[in-house]
Amino acid sequence: MDQTHPTSETPYEFPGGYPTAATAKKAHEDAYLERALVAYRFWYPTVSIEGIFNGNRELGFDDNKAMGIAATTPRQVGFTLNSDTPYGAAALDLTEGPMVVELPPGAYIGLVDDHHHRWITDMGIPGPDQGAGGKYAILPPDHTGEVPADHHVSRSNSFKVLVAVRALPVGGDLDAAKDALLRVKIYRLGTDKLLDVIDTSTKTVDSTCLRWEDNLEFWRVLHGILEEEPLVEEFRPMHGLLDGLGIGKGTPFAPTDRDAAALTKAARIGRDQMLVTAFAGTRPDQAAWTDRQWEWVGLVPGNADFETPAGLDLEARERWFAQAIVASPAMFRRVEGSGSLYWLATRDSTGTYLDGANAYTLTIPLPVPGKLFWSVTIYDAQTRSQVQTDGNKGALRSLFELSSALTSGNEITLHFGPTQPDDAADDWLETVPGRGWFAYIRIYGPEAAAFDGSWRPGDFTPAKH
Numbered sequence: 001m002d003q004t005h006p007t008s009e010t011p012y013e014f015p016g017g018y019p020t021a022a023t024a025k026k027a028h029e030d031a032y033l034e035r036a037l038v039a040y041r042f043w044y045p046t047v048s049i050e051g052i053f054n055g056n057r058e059l060g061f062d063d064n065k066a067m068g069i070a071a072t073t074p075r076q077v078g079f080t081l082n083s084d085t086p087y088g089a090a091a092l093d094l095t096e097g098p099m100v101v102e103l104p105p106g107a108y109i110g111l112v113d114d115h116h117h118r119w120i121t122d123m124g125i126p127g128p129d130q131g132a133g134g135k136y137a138i139l140p141p142d143h144t145g146e147v148p149a150d151h152h153v154s155r156s157n158s159f160k161v162l163v164a165v166r167a168l169p170v171g172g173d174l175d176a177a178k179d180a181l182l183r184v185k186i187y188r189l190g191t192d193k194l195l196d197v198i199d200t201s202t203k204t205v206d207s208t209c210l211r212w213e214d215n216l217e218f219w220r221v222l223h224g225i226l227e228e229e230p231l232v233e234e235f236r237p238m239h240g241l242l243d244g245l246g247i248g249k250g251t252p253f254a255p256t257d258r259d260a261a262a263l264t265k266a267a268r269i270g271r272d273q274m275l276v277t278a279f280a281g282t283r284p285d286q287a288a289w290t291d292r293q294w295e296w297v298g299l300v301p302g303n304a305d306f307e308t309p310a311g312l313d314l315e316a317r318e319r320w321f322a323q324a325i326v327a328s329p330a331m332f333r334r335v336e337g338s339g340s341l342y343w344l345a346t347r348d349s350t351g352t353y354l355d356g357a358n359a360y361t362l363t364i365p366l367p368v369p370g371k372l373f374w375s376v377t378i379y380d381a382q383t384r385s386q387v388q389t390d391g392n393k394g395a396l397r398s399l400f401e402l403s404s405a406l407t408s409g410n411e412i413t414l415h416f417g418p419t420q421p422d423d424a425a426d427d428w429l430e431t432v433p434g435r436g437w438f439a440y441i442r443i444y445g446p447e448a449a450a451f452d453g454s455w456r457p458g459d460f461t462p463a464k465h
Contacts, residue, residue, distance in 0.1 A: 035241055038241065040266050042314070047218055047221050064188070066090065069087065070205075072086070073393065077206040077383060078206075078385055081386065083386070086167055086174065095140065099187070099188055100135055103136070107125065107170055117326070119304035136153075139153065141157055172399040178199065216263055275322055277315060277319045278318075288456075293345055294344065298331065298332040299313065299315075300316050302333045302335075304328050340444045340445075347460075348461065356432040356433050356435040357433035359415070359463035361413050361460070369449035370445050371445030371446075375396065375398065376429075377395040391430055395429075439460070
């Protein structure tokens, strides 16, 4: 077929079989942008975890120096952080050798992820110690030395890793849970110098990549990470894709004006594409119940690397990291009594996106099928972090605000909106006009009814006036 003139199917001209100068120029530019979009979405988790490291560094916690702990509230900006348990987080550098995380016996839930947001190991209750305490040695990629036999040993694909530990507030005792985090020990293998553990609950921090995600800085940050880290064998095709964009390992980041403009465009479009995947997905497996608006957040049950028999589920991976951080098998298991369940709601009962200017109610049948506790947390759709209001409150939790209301009745009605209803106090969360929001329900230690459909929450229902 002689493609002499552009058509509705292709904008390119090939008179006599060869491209015109204008066609060649446009095709090169189009291909560069397409490759950049694929690269952006694939490498987003790598840049996202650097945002967590950066948040700690901005608090003055250099790598291998300190772990910050916090009973989080909306002042701690982080993708779908919750206030259910206090967190501890530290950036570890394995360049000079293995690091050890030592947990005492207790109700801890922890994990280690590499610099590409890939799971390395669970710790605490979901880990091999199962809550009995233990020492976890994290080896760098090039480690060849011996490791004590009484350690749980894992090897990282990167030199920088994230340690994240949560302490469950047993009986609703938040202070005791924070004290439990203070007893976590982190040190280099063979030394006795501990990382400091510092309470940052009252500090404002941004542990996201929001400042980089829609501009050229995304690529500059990514290039800096890849300069420090070894190639990941499984990622070689994607390393090659970056090299073709001029962002290869061992080469300076110096895009031409044309390439910089294309990379900036790719960051903006790529971010938006990921948000569409997160909030307007069309996969049938995302529906938690066919008669509800609630969706599963994780779409590959029990697999922290989003692997399926067919290969890597890139769409599920993008959906998760557009709205969340860290990954562990325990977060995605759909097994009775194991880990936790996460459900997402972006729309009300009519199918309309949740709007901070409107009031809603949400009915939760009781008892909620969880051995430990449950919560409802609301997030700003733009920051994917807890909704920020003067009250600095973004969650309703069974162990705290709702504890006294759960002792009787077969359901509880929760309230959401910009103005507190007359008959609501501890069961109301404030929203912000002009800002869309979404919600997570989390159940810890889920029981059978959470899986078989015999228990299901209501939808967010527009309040009657």
